[in-house]
Amino acid sequence: MEQSFLAYLRGRCRSLPQVAVGIGDDAAVIQPPQANLIACTDQIIDGVDFDSSEHAYADAGYKAIAINLSDIAAMGAVPKSALVTLALPKQNATRIAGDVYEGILQAAAEFQVAIAGGDISTYDGPLNVSITLLGDVPAGDPWLRSGAKENDAVLVTGFVGGSILGRHLRPTPRVDLANRLREMVDVHAAIDISDGLSLDLDRLCAASGVGVELNIPAIPIHDDAIMLAEKSGCTPFEHAWSDGEDFELILTMSQADADKVLAMDHECEITQIGTILGRTGLWKRVAAKLVRLSPQGYIH
Amino acid sequence: MEQSFLAYLRGRCRSLPQVAVGIGDDAAVIQPPQANLIACTDQIIDGVDFDSSEHAYADAGYKAIAINLSDIAAMGAVPKSALVTLALPKQNATRIAGDVYEGILQAAAEFQVAIAGGDISTYDGPLNVSITLLGDVPAGDPWLRSGAKENDAVLVTGFVGGSILGRHLRPTPRVDLANRLREMVDVHAAIDISDGLSLDLDRLCAASGVGVELNIPAIPIHDDAIMLAEKSGCTPFEHAWSDGEDFELILTMSQADADKVLAMDHECEITQIGTILGRTGLWKRVAAKLVRLSPQGYIH
Secondary structure (H helix, E strand, O other), X not given: OHHHHHHHHHHHOOXXXXXXXXXXXXXXXXXXXXXXXXXEEEEEEEOOOEOOOOOOHHHHXXXXXXXXXXXXXXXXXXXXXXXXXXXXXXXXXXXXXXXXXXXXXXHHHHOOOEEEEEEXXXXXXXXXXXXXXXXXXXXXXXXXXXXXXXXXXXXXXXXXXXXXXXXXXXXXXXXXXXXXXXXXXXXXXXXXXXXXXXXXXHHHHXXXXXXEEEOHHHOOEOHHHHHHHHHHOOOHHXXXXXXXXXXXXXXXXXXXXXXXXXXXXXXXXXXXXXXXXXXXXXXXXXXXXXXXXOOOOOOO | OHHHHHHHHHHHOOOXXXXXXXXXXXXXXXXXXXXXXXXXXXXXXXXXXXXXXXXXXXXXXXXXXXXXHHHHHHOOOEEEEEEEEEEEEOOOHHXXXXXXXXXXXXXXXXXXXXXXXXXXXXXXXOOEEEEEEEEEOOOOOOOOHHHOOOOOEEEEEOOEOOXXXXXXXXXXXXXXXXXXXXXXXXXXXXXXXXXXXXXXXXXXXXXXXXXXXXXXXXXXXXXXXXXXHHHHOOOHHHHHHHOOOOOXXXXXXXXXXXXXHHOOOOOOOXXXXXXXXXXXXXXXXXXXXXXXXXXXXXXX
């Protein structure tokens, strides 16, 4: 099916200036990035990251590109092009590929990403959508996990917890917001929340050799976390603390820059949830004493 | 297993200057290419492209990177960095990942490719190794399938046919040769042989809007094709004509450039197998008349 599907796909993919030669040669020829090239890859597997017995294949396609866009956003970068590899169950392969691409092309159009190339195989196994996303940082350095400094404010975008109720399939990667923030302030460190707020925050702190004093009541709990808590036996806070796949950003910057960001309206809520400490670990203040917290989340 | 395996992997991956930030952040930060960015992606699936009941997992890793290197060679490009996505069967996932990476790291070291990042999941299914390879063309334009011109000589590297006897697992991607040829002559069009000599030659001709008159006796038949023919019921020529996974290059260039190439010694044989015609199709001359030939190979 590969050749005929690729012919169909060439017709469906809009040409964008960043890709000089797209689908149909041995490799893609892509305009060079302005500065560093930013590259990430992530896969979505049926039965692991989504469930085709409950969800549409288009959702798998959308999610596969959105989670990569979230990684690109966490670098403060602009996404430019994608390579899409599909491993398709033999049965109904062409129909599934078409459905998956509906979601991929929708997300690609929303974020101006060109489909530069890919690979398609059929096999005895579940759908696997593996996407590599390429982008660049138009000005300044990419945001790393390792740049947090003592006394930085720690901000989080949106609301967290309970994404398993469905939000995880069609997340809003914070690409546009990240790029506006990059132009406005000096972000010291960033990470996207894929495995849980506390776990990913702990990773950022570990990479930076710092810790954080959290303002627990400030943590923006999503309505989904509250709804999920009614059945799960966990509290809404526990869901916000440890659920994965929020695809929100954790950002650190000077308190002065944070105050500037917090004073403005954005496409989503931005909340300060803590302050970076010189000592490692996650902490909250009880009376006058710091008490250590345990990061929790989805360990692969 | 992902976090601990990534920690192990960080220790195993040599740092190369082309990757500023590798495994361990949300995305990789890669030095920008000198001119166009060349990107390709290909996957190896257990039961489709190799068979873990017969072959070592390290071979799957080696093959996954080698087939991408072959695509990069077919563009006349220099490989620089790779993103590696593994979907691992749940049982023995860590051991399999380690074995696969032995092959990947061996090929990466041989071709000076930096492992810039990747993704790892476990699931109920066979091993899938999906690799995206990034490179660039240091000088001049990348080679496309579409550049062949009437009267071009058609050259092929190495010997073709019968790779299924084992050669397909550890092919020699013609990266070094391609880069020496790029410096020496003006290659008009190129493709690598992944689905069969005649089928891939037909694709090159179709992309260029030309055809080819083949010198059939000149086609360099591999000893494996002769060996395979003893059991298969096909002739050695039929294997050379239609077997896939040779990972040799088909190149077109002016006859004068071809004569220059053919007069020199290279790391492998280079053979002229035909001349580009203005009319489309694959042809051979019988007496004074052109007779049309049918391309055959592995249709995905």
